[in-house]
Amino acid sequence: MTERNIKSVRGWCPGALKPMESGDGLIVRLRAHAGTLSADDLLAIAGIAQRFGNGLIDLTRRANVQIRGVTQDKLAGLWSDLSMLGLLDPSSDAEAVRNVMVNPLTGLDPTEICDVRSLARELEHRLAEDQALWQLPGKFGFIVDGTGLLSLDGERADIRLKAIRIGEETKVALGIDGPEGTIWLGAADLQTAADAAVCAGHAFLDVRGSDVRSRMRDLPETARLQMHATVATQLALIEQIPLGGETRPRLGTLDYNGSVFAAGIAAPFGRIEAGTLRTLAALSIKLGVREFRLSSWRCFYATVSDEQTAKTLLAVAQAHSLIIDTTDPLLAIDACPGAPACRSTTLDTRAAARRLAPLLNELGCRCVHISGCAKGCARSKPADLVLVGAGDRFGIIHHDTARAEPRDFVAPAQITQLPPLVRTS
Numbered sequence: 393m394t395e396r397n398i399k400s401v402r403g404w405c406p407g408a409l410k411p412m413e414s415g416d417g418l419i420v421r422l423r424a425h426a427g428t429l430s431a432d433d434l435l436a437i438a439g440i441a442q443r444f445g446n447g448l449i450d451l452t453r454r455a456n457v458q459i460r461g462v463t464q465d466k467l468a469g470l471w472s473d474l475s476m477l478g479l480l481d482p483s484s485d486a487e488a489v490r491n492v493m494v495n496p497l498t499g500l501d502p503t504e505i506c507d508v509r510s511l512a513r514e515l516e517h518r519l520a521e522d523q524a525l526w527q528l529p530g531k532f533g534f535i536v537d538g539t540g541l542l543s544l545d546g547e548r549a550d551i552r553l554k555a556i557r558i559g560e561e562t563k564v565a566l567g568i569d570g571p572e573g574t575i576w577l578g579a580a581d582l583q584t585a586a587d588a589a590v591c592a593g594h595a596f597l598d599v600r601g602s603d604v605r606s607r608m609r610d611l612p613e614t615a616r617l618q619m620h621a622t623v624a625t626q627l628a629l630i631e632q633i634p635l636g637g638e639t640r641p642r643l644g645t646l647d648y649n650g651s652v653f654a655a656g657i658a659a660p661f662g663r664i665e666a667g668t669l670r671t672l673a674a675l676s677i678k679l680g681v682r683e684f685r686l687s688s689w690r691c692f693y694a695t696v697s698d699e700q701t702a703k704t705l706l707a708v709a710q711a712h713s714l715i716i717d718t719t720d721p722l723l724a725i726d727a728c729p730g731a732p733a734c735r736s737t738t739l740d741t742r743a744a745a746r747r748l749a750p751l752l753n754e755l756g757c758r759c760v761h762i763s764g765c766a767k768g769c770a771r772s773k774p775a776d777l778v779l780v781g782a783g784d785r786f787g788i789i790h791h792d793t794a795r796a797e798p799r800d801f802v803a804p805a806q807i808t809q810l811p812p813l814v815r816t817s
């Protein structure tokens with residue numbers, strides 16, 4: 393390990409080696425390789441969260457796991473334990489650039505085009521090894537998508553690799569994020585797709601100009617064309633591929649033609665207590681469940697191979713207040729931690745979300761975002777209804793993001809009166 397940066401930095405994406413300060417202590421974020429953790433890993437992470445943190449764990453929108461409430465004096469012990477699990481990168485830069493999201497059911501889902509786990513691992517390895525790419529902006533992200541039931545079409549990424557079929561052949565299309573969505577540059581073979589993504593990363597750095605925070609979508613047209621010309625030499629020409637809309641998570645038992653392959657479990661707002669995770673992980677080990685897949689919907693998927701195992705695991709998850717039903721209204725609400733975990737607000741966003749959840753049908757909202765402040769940590773995309781902290785009240789915003797200007801306001805105590813408010817606004 394070459395760097396153990398104890399200094400926490402506000403406003404950065406936290407990592408394991410670069411924790412971020414929050415209202416309840418340091419946040420330590422773990423980037424699981426190819427979005428996969430074994431049941432043993434989860435059991436160990438639960439123990440680490442109890443010993444070194446405040447016992448609260450988050451499943452994040454970028455399919456990571458974060459341990460909350462860590463104090464500076466406990467970091468060395470936490471790092472030592474993570475290192476023994478193989479969950480610590482050699483440096484905070486190598487960790488930060490390894491920002492790769494994989495569709496969670498790859499390798500399990502019979503409806504996918506191909507298993508992209510090896511491709512995702514190869515890309516992670518190349519990003520961590522190639523120091524020039526450490527200059528990519530902090531939130532610069534990659535998606536590797538084998539498609540299928542839980543495709544990542546609805547998630548945004550600076551560079552996207554998506555499995556496609558051209559005739560009888562399986563290829564990987566490479567797309568970059570543009571102002572109006574993904575722009576496809578061409579297709580590579582599965583074996584060379586990581587090379588193409590790395591080449592696109594270098595090409596971006598060559599053309600991005602002086603603003604080191606700019607993302608792929610910020611490139612001017614001329615720079616994008618220049619980049620296209622560089623990367624396209626490695627790729628076969630393809631037609632533009634339409635992307636599907638936002639994928640809704642599937643929970644409970646997942647099967648194909650009666651053959652069960654996964655059990656989907658969500659944590660309300662992504663928050664799970666270490667004791668609950670410990671119980672689930674220990675049961676999984678006993679049942680022979682080998683691994684879990686993390687997803688961008690704040691849920692995870694246990695890789696099970698029979699219905700009885702899935703049912704046993706799901707029953708215990710439900711008994712611990714986890715969500716196993718896709719129609720649960722809490723899934724339609726993105727709520728940031730709010731107070732007291734975050735010092736940027738005095739509002740308890742998640743209490744507000746729980747009070748609002750039973751009213752979603754009446755409100756006619758498919759997705760709601762409750763944000764303690766305009767930063768909008770829990771959701772960057774627009775939502776049907778946004779409640780954003782404004783002093784001791786929530787500003788009300790329709791069909792936009794938390795950064796928009798609210799026109800109406802509601803006190804937290806009046807939140808259950810929102811339906812008439814929303815209807816008349």
Ligand code: SF4
Pocket residue numbers: 728729730731734735736737763764765766767768769770
């Ligand atoms: S959006 Fe929520 S979690 Fe993010 S800074 Fe604001 S109050 Fe804190």
